[in-house]
Amino acid sequence: xxGVMQNPRHLVRRxxxxxxxxxxxxxxxxxxxxxxxxxxxxxKFMVYLQKENIIDESGMPKERFSAEFPKEGPSILRIQQVVxxxxxxxxxxxxxxxxxxxxxxxxxxxxxxxxxx
Amino acid sequence: xxxxxxxxxxxxxxxxxxxxxxxxxxxxYSVHWYRQKHGEAPVFLMILLKGGEQKGHxxxxxxxxxxxxxxxxxxxxxxxxxxxxxxxxxxxxxAGNKLTFGGGTRVLVKP
Numbered sequence: 073x074x075g076v077m078q079n080p081r082h083l084v085r086r087x088x089x090x091x092x093x094x095x096x097x098x099x100x101x102x103x104x105x106x107x108x109x110x111x112x113x114x115x116k117f118m119v120y121l122q123k124e125n126i127i128d129e130s131g132m133p134k135e136r137f138s139a140e141f142p143k144e145g146p147s148i149l150r151i152q153q154v155v156x157x158x159x160x161x162x163x164x165x166x167x168x169x170x171x172x173x174x175x176x177x178x179x180x181x182x183x184x185x186x187x188x189x
Numbered sequence: 190x191x192x193x194x195x196x197x198x199x200x201x202x203x204x205x206x207x208x209x210x211x212x213x214x215x216x217x218y219s220v221h222w223y224r225q226k227h228g229e230a231p232v233f234l235m236i237l238l239k240g241g242e243q244k245g246h247x248x249x250x251x252x253x254x255x256x257x258x259x260x261x262x263x264x265x266x267x268x269x270x271x272x273x274x275x276x277x278x279x280x281x282x283x284a285g286n287k288l289t290f291g292g293g294t295r296v297l298v299k300p
Contacts, residue, residue: 105287114191114276115231117287128287163230167285175244176219176284180230 074099076166076181077146084187091151091158093184097166104147105178106139109161118162121147154188161185190214192279194291201267201298209262209294211277220253220260221278221288224271231276235262264296272298 077096085091097104106118117131121141132139136154141147151158162185165178192213199207211220219238222245223231235245237253237260245251251262264271274295278288 103285107288107290114292115278115288115290117289120287127285131287175236175238175242176280176286177233177236177244178221178278178288179233180223182230 078181085154093149094146095164096146101166103167105165107163159188192291198295207264211260213258219280223276224273226273267298
């Protein structure tokens with residue numbers, strides 16, 4: 073059973089360009105979470121999605137950032153007009169959560185390391 | 190508000206024990222523990238639910254004090270492979286919500 077997959081693993085963009093980060097959850101998982109990690113810091117929640125729905129986007133910057141999880145295909149985190157401060161590792165995690173009250177184990181992908189020049 | 194982890198860093202000799210604490214000011218549904226090695230993804234270790242249920246790694250133990258909203262991770266008879274940064278993530282309300290992570294505890298196990 074393959075784990076959470078993310079691509080690309082490394083992404084270099086110049087200021088003003090767009091960055092698209094992809095996440096394929098583990099088989100059977102329909103819940104996806106995106107987290108950002110700055111160098112030498114902890115993980116910060118960005119957004120939580122289920123298929124075709126955004127459940128919680130309280131951690132997303134109000135501008136330039138968007139996320140989707142379509143019925144078919146991977147979840148996409150999109151950053152428009154990137155700035156140097158967007159340089160970070162972006163991790164996605166997936167969960168098999170089915171029922172409220174059960175365990176919500178989140179399994180992390182290898183991350184995408186974004187560098188903005 | 191993010192949970193507070195202590196200590197921030199610990200150095201151990203192989204075979205020694207250590208305890209890492211995670212405290213929250215909010216009533217928690219669950220506490221999750223992860224270990225992250227430099228340049229790698231966080232690896233799931235354990236999840237502890239209010240009410241006493243827990244699930245996780247065979248060789249790692251942890252506790253969750255609901256009255257204090259504090260969890261402790263116990264590294265027993267540490268091995269070199271235990272080196273890394275340990276993060277606790279807290280979940281509020283019910284299962285399925287976001288995790289709010291602490292600042293991490295760096296653990297270095299020396300031979």
